[in-house]
Amino acid sequence: MHPLSLRELNDIGVERLRGVGERKLKSLTEFGISTVLDLLTFYPRRWVDRTNEARLSDLEPGREALVLVTVRSVVKRQTKNRKTMVTAVVGDGSGRLTIVFFNQPWREKQLREGVNISLFGRPDVFRGGLQMTNPVVDMIGDRTGRIVPIYPQSEKISLNTWEIAGFVENALERCEARGIADPVPASIRARLGLVDRASALKLIHLPETMADQARARRRLAFDELLRVQMVLVMRKRALEREQRGIRHDTSGELIGRLRAALPYTLTAAQERAIIEIEHDLAGPHSMHRLLQGDVGAGKTLVAVSAMLTAVQGRHQAALMAPTEVLAEQHATSVRRLLSGVSVPDPANLFGDRPLRVELLTNRVTGGDRRDVLAGLADGTVDIAIGTHALIQDAVQFHSLGVVVVDEQHRFGVEQRAALRDKATGDAVPDVLVMTATPIPRTAAMTVYGDLDVSVLDELPPGRTPIATFWANGPLDEIAVWADVCEEAAAGRQSYVVCPLIDESEKLELASAQETFDRLQAGELRELRVALLHGRMSSNDKEAVMDRFRRQELDVLVATTVIEVGVDVANATVMVVLDADRFGIAQLHQLRGRVGRGSKPSRCWLVTQTEPDPVTGKVDPSPRLQALVASTDGFELAEIDLELRGEGTIMNTAQKGRSDLKIASLRRDRELVAQAREVAFELVDADPLLERNTVLLDEVRLLFSADDEAFLFKN
Ligand code: ADP
Ligand code: MG
Numbered sequence: 001m002h003p004l005s006l007r008e009l010n011d012i013g014v015e016r017l018r019g020v021g022e023r024k025l026k027s028l029t030e031f032g033i034s035t036v037l038d039l040l041t042f043y044p045r046r047w048v049d050r051t052n053e054a055r056l057s058d059l060e061p062g063r064e065a066l067v068l069v070t071v072r073s074v075v076k077r078q079t080k081n082r083k084t085m086v087t088a089v090v091g092d093g094s095g096r097l098t099i100v101f102f103n104q105p106w107r108e109k110q111l112r113e114g115v116n117i118s119l120f121g122r123p124d125v126f127r128g129g130l131q132m133t134n135p136v137v138d139m140i141g142d143r144t145g146r147i148v149p150i151y152p153q154s155e156k157i158s159l160n161t162w163e164i165a166g167f168v169e170n171a172l173e174r175c176e177a178r179g180i181a182d183p184v185p186a187s188i189r190a191r192l193g194l195v196d197r198a199s200a201l202k203l204i205h206l207p208e209t210m211a212d213q214a215r216a217r218r219r220l221a222f223d224e225l226l227r228v229q230m231v232l233v234m235r236k237r238a239l240e241r242e243q244r245g246i247r248h249d250t251s252g253e254l255i256g257r258l259r260a261a262l263p264y265t266l267t268a269a270q271e272r273a274i275i276e277i278e279h280d281l282a283g284p285h286s287m288h289r290l291l292q293g294d295v296g297a298g299k300t301l302v303a304v305s306a307m308l309t310a311v312q313g314r315h316q317a318a319l320m321a322p323t324e325v326l327a328e329q330h331a332t333s334v335r336r337l338l339s340g341v342s343v344p345d346p347a348n349l350f351g352d353r354p355l356r357v358e359l360l361t362n363r364v365t366g367g368d369r370r371d372v373l374a375g376l377a378d379g380t381v382d383i384a385i386g387t388h389a390l391i392q393d394a395v396q397f398h399s400l401g402v403v404v405v406d407e408q409h410r411f412g413v414e415q416r417a418a419l420r421d422k423a424t425g426d427a428v429p430d431v432l433v434m435t436a437t438p439i440p441r442t443a444a445m446t447v448y449g450d451l452d453v454s455v456l457d458e459l460p461p462g463r464t465p466i467a468t469f470w471a472n473g474p475l476d477e478i479a480v481w482a483d484v485c486e487e488a489a490a491g492r493q494s495y496v497v498c499p500l501i502d503e504s505e506k507l508e509l510a511s512a513q514e515t516f517d518r519l520q521a522g523e524l525r526e527l528r529v530a531l532l533h534g535r536m537s538s539n540d541k542e543a544v545m546d547r548f549r550r551q552e553l554d555v556l557v558a559t560t561v562i563e564v565g566v567d568v569a570n571a572t573v574m575v576v577l578d579a580d581r582f583g584i585a586q587l588h589q590l591r592g593r594v595g596r597g598s599k600p601s602r603c604w605l606v607t608q609t610e611p612d613p614v615t616g617k618v619d620p621s622p623r624l625q626a627l628v629a630s631t632d633g634f635e636l637a638e639i640d641l642e643l644r645g646e647g648t649i650m651n652t653a654q655k656g657r658s659d660l661k662i663a664s665l666r667r668d669r670e671l672v673a674q675a676r677e678v679a680f681e682l683v684d685a686d687p688l689l690e691r692n693t694v695l696l697d698e699v700r701l702l703f704s705a706d707d708e709a710f711l712f713k714n
Contacts, residue, residue: 003179003198006698010037018170019163027159028167031152036171040201042164043220043662044149047213048118048138051146056095059123059130066120068092068140076108086111090119097123098131107137116140118150147207168205183695184226188678194219204662221663222671225446228660229672229679230689230699232449236288237683239450243428245286246401250278252312254341255305261340266301269293269458273302276454280430281309281402287430290448292438293456294633295592296463299434300330302456303404304337306432311343311355311382315401319385322407324361328538330406331359331385333567343382360386360395363538391418406434436592437585438633440641442672443665449676457634466574466595468603468628470620480604481523484573488527488554492599493571496557497590499578508559509535515577516557524555532558560586569597579605584623584640588633603627641666 013035015025033039054065069090076086079102086107088099099119101107111117121135138150139160151161180198182189189196195203195215200223203216255274259266266274273291280287293299307317319334321327335357342352358372358381375381379398384390391403400422423429433451444453471480484494496519498512516531530553532544547553549568556571574594579587587605594601605627611618620628626639665672682692689696 001178003181004175005181005694006037007701009040009175009180010035010701012036014039014167014171017167017174019166024159024163024167031159036175039164039167039171040205041220041661042151042168043204044161045152046150047207047210048140048148048150049146049210050148052210053118056090056092056097056130058094059097061123061125061130064120064122066118067097068116068118069097071111071113071115071117072096073113074108074111076105090117096129098126098129099135100131100133102134104134110137110139118148147210147213149205149207165205172202172205181694183692183698184223184678185692188681192222192674192678194222197223217662218671221660221668222675224660224663225668225672225675226678227699227702228446229449229675230683230695231703232446233676233679233683234687234689236450237687239288240285241687243286245284245430246281246313246315246427247284248281248309248315248401248430249313250282250309252309252344254308254312254343257341258305258308258338262301262337264460267298267456267458267460269456270298270302273454273456274305276452277302277306277432278309280452281306286428287432288451289432290444290451290453291432291434291456292444292453293434293436294438294459295436295589296459296596297456298460299436299456300333301337302454303406303432303434304334306402306430307334307383307404308338308341310401310430313401314379315399316376316379316381316397317383317402317404318390318397318400319383319404319406320388320390321385322387324363324387324538325534325541326406327361327386328359328542329567331357334383334385338383355383356381357383357385360384360390362387362389391422395422397422400429402430402432404432404434436589438637440634440638440665440669442669443637443641445672445676446665462598463595464598464600465631466591466601466603468591468605468631470579470624470628471604471606472609472618472620473607477606480575480606481519483602483604484524484555484575485527487573491551491570492573493548493551493553493568494555494573494575495571495590495593496555496575497577498557498559500560500581500586505534509533512557512559519555519557527554528552529555529557532556534559560590567596568593570599571596572599572601574601574603575606576604577606578608579624580607580609580621584626584636584643587623587627588636591627591631 014020014028014033017036017039020028028034028039031042033042048066048068050068053068056067056069059065059067069092072089072091074086074088076084079085083102084105086101086104088107088111090097090099097119099121116139118138118140119132119135121132123130123132125131139153140148140150140162149161149165151164153159153161175198180201182197184194184197188194197219200216200219203212204220207213207216277287277289277291280289291299291302293302303319307319310317319327319330321330338355338357341355343355344351345353356375358375360369360372360376364372372381372384373395376384377396377398384397389395433448439447471477484496487494496515498508498515500508512531512533516529520529530544530547532541536544544553544556548556551570571594574591576582576587576590582590591603594603605620605624607620607624609618609620622639622643626636626643630636630639663671682689682695686692
């Protein structure tokens with residue numbers, strides 16, 4: 001008999017295990033455990049090392065500690081103000097301790113005399129002895145062994161952690177005869193120092209030492225990451241296999257003309273990204289590349305260079321932005337960049353014709369729209385800039401060669417399908433996805449793992465770093481408005497960003513209007529101030545932006561519509577009101593609106609945090625602290641990941657059973673990279689995994705139907 005696969009383990013119900021009767025089965029099901037696979041991957045929450053715990057005689061007042069003890073006695077009482085109070089005396093041979101719980105009447109039943117528990121808490125001196133109030137309690141039952149696994153528990157569900165450990169032990173014993181299949185070849189395991197899967201499953205639940213536990217965790221985390229990477233790498237390779245790309249002509253002179261017209265030289269990072277992109281464009285496969293770069297790193301130029309490459313081979317290019325405002329801004333800056341560039345025209349004996357850039361959004365209507373559509377269809381429009389409408393509408397391109405997608409979120413499978421439909425013949429356009437939200441390298445490997453990545457990790461020279469300050473409460477705010485007034489007196493400009501209101505655009509507008517009225521009547525009454533918000537018509541918005549650009553305004557009070565794209569070098573102060581409502585990435589984007597010229601710029605993060613009632617102190621949130629301390633987008637992205645956890649990053653990419661249960665994009669950075677390498681190694685040796693059906697089968701088992709459909713459609 002061949003060793004058991006995960007699918008086979010998933011086909012065995014837990015009711016087949018010793019000790020699992022109707023009642024236990026119900027409890028297990030409430031934990032989401034119905035098969036042996038569910039049980040084996042229900043990992044302990046932590047592990048208590050008996051040899052490493054404090055003894056009661058070692059406890060010191062005021063110092064948190066973990067102790068393993070036996071309950072000696074329990075009493076429940078009512079306090080004077082009608083709270084219940086459960087008091088227990090516990091001991092461990094070295095001494096005794098009193099523990100007290102308020103408002104947890106059920107503790108009386110939980111803490112029966114003679115039961116073994118672990119306690120985590122802070123002992124304090126009370127009436128001459130030590131006492132812990134509301135410690136964390138884990139039931140560890142009468143399990144022997146040095147290391148005790150502690151499983152996630154819940155008061156409502158009557159399952160003890162040692163019962164779960166017992167079921168796991170029984171399950172593992174019964175797997176022993178056949179063994180558990182290992183999809184990672186022994187040579188790779190040896191190279192990476194990974195234990196085999198059967199040992200890993202045993203040692204995660206029943207480790208002899210903490211080192212065992214760590215080895216087991218590493219292997220199981222690797223397996224989770226490997227499955228994610230297998231899906232991504234197989235998808236990437238499948239695209240390369242199936243899609244015929246366009247071999248772009250990278251030898252023409254347009255890029256040279258663009259460069260010659262630039263008032264600056266490219267950064268090394270821009271040069272590198274352009275080379276990587278040209279390499280993809282010249283190749284036979286269609287490009288799927290992510291361009292990551294901090295605000296102001298110069299992504300637009302890189303994107304324009306890719307689009308020009310298409311144009312010089314007589315193809316067209318499209319740039320898609322997530323909003324109409326952004327599309328309009330892109331159109332402006334792309335036209336500006338290309339104003340000095342004309343296209344060689346074979347139909348014209350005298351040489352060149354002007355390059356034609358057109359905007360296509362839902363706001364372009366009537367005759368203008370018909371014009372643009374006709375130009376796209378007959379190829380006289382070289383570059384189209386717009387929203388998703390560009391690929392979704394009944395838009396026909398003469399020959400679409402390069403698509404640039406500017407967005408925070410990933411470019412979905414459906415959009416790629418829509419793009420394929422825009423292709424003329426069966427060659428698929430090359431795709432460059434730009435994101436201004438840096439994400440940590442390992443997270444990028446997971447979220448964008450089917451794309452190649454170019455990084456602009458360098459800002460153009462001559463930028464002065466932006467100093468960031470936290471201003472809390474009305475007193476600090478005085479300094480903020482004084483700064484805005486001083487800059488205005490010196491001929492420079494400021495932005496004020498209004499509080500973010502998630503629930504409703506209407507409320508947000510009301511609050512922006514209120515902020516504007518308050519400032520104009522108060523602190524900024526001497527200055528020329530205007531309001532900009534998302535509900536304004538694009539003409540009105542453009543008019544306000546124009547006045548700001550022409551320096552007819554000192555201050556622009558705005559909602560987050562200015563988050564991206566606004567580029568006014570004379571603006572030196574960014575004030576963000578209620579800054580603690582914004583996330584790190586968004587604040588970093590907002591701050592990137594200043595610091596675009598040679599004058600030093602400042603960003604004020606304004607909050608109204610109340611002091612702690614006990615200590616009287618006020619501290620900025622960790623997010624605001626991070627922004628004050630760093631202007632490096634990649635560093636901030638790491639901190640963001642640290643603070644928010646990976647859930648937020650992962651949920652767009654993977655869902656359901658493929659969630660990472662034990663691996664962590666934060667803790668396991670090195671493993672992510674190793675899993676990715678192994679995935680390439682396995683897929684390149686055996687593209688359809690015909691010789692590793694164990695792995696193929698578990699990827700199919702553990703990934704959602706969508707992913708599967710995409711992967712295995714052939
Ligand atoms: P991003 O889109 O990455 O935020 P942009 O492409 O909007 O950045 O560029 C930001 C600003 O920097 C623009 O004003 C652009 O003209 C300028 N810029 C781009 N590349 C360079 C460079 N190599 N040297 C100097 N300035 C540059
Ligand atoms: Mg830009």
